[in-house]
Amino acid sequence: MSPLVESVVRFLRSTVGTKVLMALTGLALVGFLVAHLAGNLQMLAPGGKAPELMNAYAAQLKGLGPLLWIARIGLLGTFALHVALAIRLTALNKAARPVPYAYESTVQASWGSRTMILTGSVVILFVLFHLAHFTLGFTHPEHYALHDAQGRHDVYNMVVAGFQVPAVAVGYGLAMFVVGLHLSHGLGSLVRSLGLSNPRLRLLTQRLGVAVAILLAVGFALIPSAVQSGWIQPSTSVEGSNK
Secondary structure (H helix, E strand, C coil): CCHHHHHHHHHHHCHHHHHHHHHHHHHHHHHHHHHHHHHHHHHHCCCCCHHHHHHHHHHHHHCCCHHHHHHHHHHHHHHHHHHHHHHHHHHHHHHHCCCCCCCCCCCCCCHHHHCHHHHHHHHHHHHHHHHHHHHCCCCCHHHHCEECCCCCECHHHHHHHHHCCHHHHHHHHHHHHHHHHHHHHHHHHHHHHCCCCCHHHHHHHHHHHHHHHHHHHHHHHHHHHHHHHCCCCCCCCCCCCEC
């Protein structure tokens, strides 16, 4: 192994290197959330356009074939790496301070920062359920089997049928609150982890992180809320669109 490679490996295994990798993987995941929300908000398109837009968007993604699965595996790998880095960072911090403070002051620490491990654990469980629900169709196979008049996977009606189940809608809403809480601290600490510690920039990124976290959480929670309120309606009967 060359001296350069050894230096890089040593840096990545350090606390600072772990924080940098966490920041980069976290940034990639936030980018995915923004793109995912942009696609999901087509469910709210006016004038009866939502079913066509949503199903065409899903069909376009499915048309990518193996590339879609490569992207999914890469995304899951990024998520798994982010979780592993969080566990490693926690272990490094405990090893650096084996004896806890006699009095731990958390006056300046935000609720988001104090609950990162808890909220992160909830996010992991939510991701697993979300994959089983909408991506793999394990939890509601009768919804996953829906097709529209053009023979495409009827993602629009699948989402509506899924969120017409009150427990599912409420669960998603609560999960989005937890995701927002997790992001509210994670986005703020991302810039510091990358070595940018200017006080003004730090304050700006903290506020921007909270704003982005709120927008993402509200945006994702809006869809199950809209289904439950009747704002979003099935385009056809759930049974009638099954093929």
